[in-house]
Amino acid sequence: MFGLIDCNNFFVSCERVFRPSLIGRPVIVLSNNDGCAVALSNEAKALGFKRGDPYFKIKAQADRQGVVAFSGNHRLYGDMSARVMSVLRAEVVDIEVYSIDEAFLHLDPAIDDLEGYGRRLSRLVWRNTGIPVSLGIATTKTLAKIASHFAKKYPGYKGSCIIDNDEKRLKALNLTPIGDVWGIGRRLNRRLTEQGIVTALQFSQLERDKVRREMTITGERTWRELNGDPCITLEITAPDKRTMTSSRSFAKEIYDIESLQQAMCAFATILGRKLREQSSYALEMSVFVATNRFNERQLQYSNAVSYTLHEPTADTPTLARTAMTMLKSIYRPAYGIKKAGITITRLVPAECRQPSLFADLEDMAKRDRLMATLDSINASPGNPDVVRLAAMGSGLKDLTRREHASRLYTTRLADIISINCHK
DNA sequence: TCTGGGGTCCTAGGACCC
DNA sequence: TCTGGGGTCCTAGGACCC
Numbered sequence A: 001m002f003g004l005i006d007c008n009n010f011f012v013s014c015e016r017v018f019r020p021s022l023i024g025r026p027v028i029v030l031s032n033n034d035g036c037a038v039a040l041s042n043e044a045k046a047l048g049f050k051r052g053d054p055y056f057k058i059k060a061q062a063d064r065q066g067v068v069a070f071s072g073n074h075r076l077y078g079d080m081s082a083r084v085m086s087v088l089r090a091e092v093v094d095i096e097v098y099s100i101d102e103a104f105l106h107l108d109p110a111i112d113d114l115e116g117y118g119r120r121l122s123r124l125v126w127r128n129t130g131i132p133v134s135l136g137i138a139t140t141k142t143l144a145k146i147a148s149h150f151a152k153k154y155p156g157y158k159g160s161c162i163i164d165n166d167e168k169r170l171k172a173l174n175l176t177p178i179g180d181v182w183g184i185g186r187r188l189n190r191r192l193t194e195q196g197i198v199t200a201l202q203f204s205q206l207e208r209d210k211v212r213r214e215m216t217i218t219g220e221r222t223w224r225e226l227n228g229d230p231c232i233t234l235e236i237t238a239p240d241k242r243t244m245t246s247s248r249s250f251a252k253e254i255y256d257i258e259s260l261q262q263a264m265c266a267f268a269t270i271l272g273r274k275l276r277e278q279s280s281y282a283l284e285m286s287v288f289v290a291t292n293r294f295n296e297r298q299l300q301y302s303n304a305v306s307y308t309l310h311e312p313t314a315d316t317p318t319l320a321r322t323a324m325t326m327l328k329s330i331y332r333p334a335y336g337i338k339k340a341g342i343t344i345t346r347l348v349p350a351e352c353r354q355p356s357l358f359a360d361l362e363d364m365a366k367r368d369r370l371m372a373t374l375d376s377i378n379a380s381p382g383n384p385d386v387v388r389l390a391a392m393g394s395g396l397k398d399l400t401r402r403e404h405a406s407r408l409y410t411t412r413l414a415d416i417i418s419i420n421c422h423k
Numbered sequence B, C: 001t002c003t004g005g006g007g008t009c010c011t012a013g014g015a016c017c018c
Helices: A010-018 A042-046 A055-064 A074-091 A114-129 A141-153 A166-175 A186-194 A200-204 A208-226 A257-277 A316-330 A361-378
Strands: A002-007 A027-030 A037-040 A068-071 A094-099 A102-106 A133-138 A160-162 A244-254 A280-290 A302-313 A337-349
Touching (some): A002 A074, A002 A114, A002 A141, A055 A068, A074 A094, A114 A160, A141 A160, A200 A208, A257 A280, A280 A316, A302 A337, A316 A337
Parallel strands (some): A133 A160
Antiparallel strands (some): A027 A037, A280 A302
């Protein structure tokens, strides 16, 4: 059997662990720049706020209604996620970490009371981490997803819902709008709805060949999974990333190249660290800039340039220097840049790294050692990112807005919570 | 004034090979 | 007047996910 654990309103729940007084109150977590609402508590949803709402449009109403807003604190969320996953890993046979707030599980079919087991597992995660979760159990991943929606929606399930026979399956599919099915996005939802297919049950009763023809192999897989035919497997080890991007929107339009170069250094720093984390090297890099697409009065400009490096690299200074040079070729002083970033592609694993014919191997080894040392210093919990490129200046801090940030409760010693006990 | 960031998979069509 | 057959690789665009 497959299980799908989904953390409820994950970012909001992370904030509430350290501010329990916010439990039961409307809370939202904002995207970069305090731009959009990306996570909402049930109370905030009940007030009509939606994921994706621009904060500046809802702020007045949110303030009036006592909504507490947080800037995204992704370091905290990443650490809380790791805690949740480690609790799960200790309990189940196999686990696929599917996203920051979700994991698929292989459950031992020998367990006779899966329903009770699921409830105990949900409760254990909550007890050990403070994060409330919903668990769905079924014979396929897609059905487990549906089961988890029910577990989340109806408190009666006590955190765990199981679909283990055809009667339950058909009932659940009939109650599930087609757009809520994993694999059916906005476009397909509209197309199917136009054809009168509005529930998952109706979709599952279409002719298989027709689904294959109109929705390709991915649609057919969803169809099979809904019909109880498992064809999406558990991926226990995450494959290496094939591309990586680091990009940001800025708080204000940027006209000067110095600030953009500073941002490039910050992006290169992030990508260098991520490359080294998965022991990969990048062979190609592209840099992009864009004006504010929402500002209709402004002349629009967006451009990108890409470049093949002389040899695969994961060296932050090399990435930064390259990006800054590339930036110059697309930089136009007349345009206010609202968003910029770097994408690296053609990533190769360490064992396939081929230096150029003229490479200075000693220098390469030296740079590798330097980066390893840098990573180990910056990994220290007391003070993350102490060593960085001078060209980075204050990095993205000055260029982005984060007015409602919470603390790094779990990864920075100075931010640890203190509790005052009164008699 | 203020609108996120980071990924993957699949297919069609063009380029190119023998 | 007549112009093969079979294959791979790459990329852009569209779809999806969180």
